[in-house]
Amino acid sequence: MSIIQILALVFALFAWSRVILRFRGREISMGELFFWSLCWIALILLAIFPQQSFYFANIFGIQRGVDMFVYGGITLAFYLVFRMYVRMEKMEQGLTKIVRELAKKK
């Protein structure tokens, strides 16, 4: 096992443990637990069996497993940023509503 594999494995295990802890603390939903578990398990499997990832990569027409992981990671990151932006926008509007109501009550 190379150093990068060990690092990826340790990081994925650490991140997965955080997800489980947050689920136990009722900070995230069952759906979120499932989604994040899937992501980190995929990374764990990729770290342990890097050769097997070639098989899945080829299905998508990508040559290397690592490339597939990078493409997937970037796509996921963009999607998550978008979701966070939507959530932030909603919070901003909620905040404005509160500030407005307070101002009108003067």
Place this chain on the structure above:
Amino acid sequence: MVWVVIAAFNEAATIGNVVKDLADHGYKNIIVVDDGSEDATAKAAQEAGAVTLKHNINRGQGASLQTGIEYAVTKNPDVIVTFDADGQHRPEDIQAVVKPVKEGKAKIAFGSRFLGKSNVPLHRKLLLKGGIALVWLFYGVKMTDAHNGLRAFSPEAAETLNLHSDRMGHASEIIEWVRKEKIPYVEVPVVIKYHTTRQGHGSYIQAVRVFFDMVWRKLSQ
């Protein structure tokens, strides 16, 4: 009765004179929304005779105008006018935007600096024309001036206004809303006093922000 709504953020230096100037021209019903200013904007506005509403934290010009308009609607106005806090509008132009709304020719009247004799500096003109082109591209509405803060609303129109763009994107959102709701509008010539307005790089940064705001609104629809 005309109610004038002014959104003000850190305008202590100018807001008092703007309110007094309006009162001198016969506009006594003035609402200043102090948008979380760090200076004495609210005090200056109040001392000059305006009804002052205070945002506890800064929420942007769009949010402040919405607050002021919602408050003005409760005062049974004939017309609600939005007016800038930095002294760039002339009180004598209010009559021009109020008239078509009062006469029932339109529900909204937009002030336009490009109708009539224009005194707009070249760099500003380019920026504003770009904004006009974007509004046309995004919403299919051909305005002669898409970002003029001097407007008049009928109370019925004002009541249905619900701005989501808290910051500078509100101007284009109003145009989008007018098109969607098929609200009859007119544009009337007004003059902008350029020597009093703060200009420079700020207006370019603001333009970029407005653009992103428009793109975001399109994406999130």
